Amino acid sequence: MSHTEELRIVAIGDAFVHREEPQEAFQHVSRAFRSADVAFANLEGVYSKTLERAPSAGVPVIADPLHASSIASSGINVVSLANNHSVDGGTLALLETRSLMQVSGVATAGAGEDSAAAHAPAVVDTDRGRVAVLAYASVFPHGYEARPGAPGLAALRAHTLYSPWETNEWNPGLMPRVSTVPDEGDMADLREDVAKARERADLVIASFHWGDFTRPFVLTDHETRTARAAVDAGADVVLGHHHHLLRGIEFYRGKPIFYGLGHFAFDLPGLEERLQKAAYLGRGDARLRRESARRFGEHRIGAREGYPLLPFHPDGRLTGFAVLSYGEGGLRTGFAPCVLGPDNSPRPVAASAPEGKEVVDYLERACAFEELPTRFERDAFEIEGIAITAVTPGA
Template structure:
């Protein structure tokens, strides 16, 4: 018996009418046997701003209910906003989501609980989700009996490309070194989950949100470390734009699922409260950006009041993984385009919008030398209508 795991990137509802979220996309999500996303903020009516947070991403408790209605079964809480409202708000949000029937992973009242998996059972099959963050303000990590998130941190070093030359202002090489204690904890967590579940998925909040396509050494290293420890699937998010897909030891790695429904309203006002001026970004500014060279700006976009990201961030979709007790049987992706209401609309792969999303995803793979191809699903793949099947280059169906 095979089941379908659906996974999306960042989700968060912060609007006057929360019922308007997932108005179209929820119907598709509810067809998944297990649906996963990253809760990119805190739902709380009583909160205190964390001293190290940026503008807090916090919304009223009532908004969380819509995530359950949209079909989510598991949410990661390991990200750079989950402690924005302080420990009390983080823990109350976790309790509330659990009360709505949504399992959570990646944050908790203690280090041990933050590292515990969320386990969902379907047709006698146990699926475990572990969640971590590599991007967050200092102090958000769980420590001993201190609440927080499960961290996979890395030190970053900027090194001259040729140590034999004095060459001021030359572009440096960027090297990252994962903290050994975090890497060791990840391995222990995966090995423990492997003993208790049929399928293990690892989610990590990571990457550079201001550059398109790029997949850093830290992401590649941690993804492989998780799979070597026994994970069947790796899910990345944070970058707010799609990243490429890879296979390692036959297991899929989605390096970045972008965002799906992520409301970020009133950003100029919120930034101004922190003393930062955030001007409107003109359409011509976005058009002239070079995807391989320039950094992307965060700022309001005309016509998209809830989504202050580059138009590339409107290209999204749902990762679909078919699994049975033997492991993964098929991997796919269902493209979607986010409209002005901040609702992702599923689009057919052969439609104009579908081709645009898939061309972007293919370029994300090609630019980072990730050898995969997208094909029409075989009838026995079990992938939903509106998806493409993803295969390693050279693999046959």
């Protein structure tokens, strides 16, 4: 089926370009992105010179607006601004970032000048129909959420509960069972947002910044519950991000849920120095370092030799982009394996090659860990010369 006969969506997880040659970030994938009707990314940072650090920010992810043009030139035409870094430079910087994207032809979702704007979808009209994209954050510092009279992001929160695994004995210090209770107001807003978008669009995508980035493969009950609630409300696709490591994929009521697309081109130059300066994520006194080591283990964020822009566990170099094609034959779902080298520019790799096999093997492990019945057919088709692994519901 040719591009003219189908509506094609590609989607990546976290993206933020902050490097000496920003136009090189997407050099290996931009042709595929430009071939799509909708190319989505979570914009994990702020492009602005109007900065006032949010008091609750951890380590701000901020770059000069000169780097922002790399997003639109890559072919990306929709971004989520709902994440834990979107208000790092204050609300004026958030709105400047939003304006920079929109002026360059990139639609935005998930943040705005008030709660109504933050909950409004990005809408893309294509030759084969209208696509609406909604975006929410479940992970963010206090105060980043939009309110009726204040800028910020669209929140999808939950309250965390801790209970003992064994109810018939005392066992002080044992790791607890963790469960969550959704914020009913946020869930009601989600259902209303999706229903309104459904009335305006032929296809509705819901994006969520969520999950536990300290461990591989794990999905919280908040993620699975929220993803399925979005589909029940009328969403056709669910896209998750924040984990920095790929997560599993499932089909619910025939709709694809990409629980974690990882990071794609996510530049964090000099992060270790910035962490030390802020005494953040375990940087500080000896007690904080010990607690951080116990909390993160080998997945502790920090400098990685040979990867100056990517301070994550080596598994974080395994990435890719989702591919969704809607045509006369229905939905075709796929994933394009990519790897991140020392230049932090994602490079597509066929699943039949050793590097591509590693990516798809990792996805299969993620699905098996959470018992998601999903099948992967390696190198099933191509787009713009890039080998795509087909993703289908399992038994």
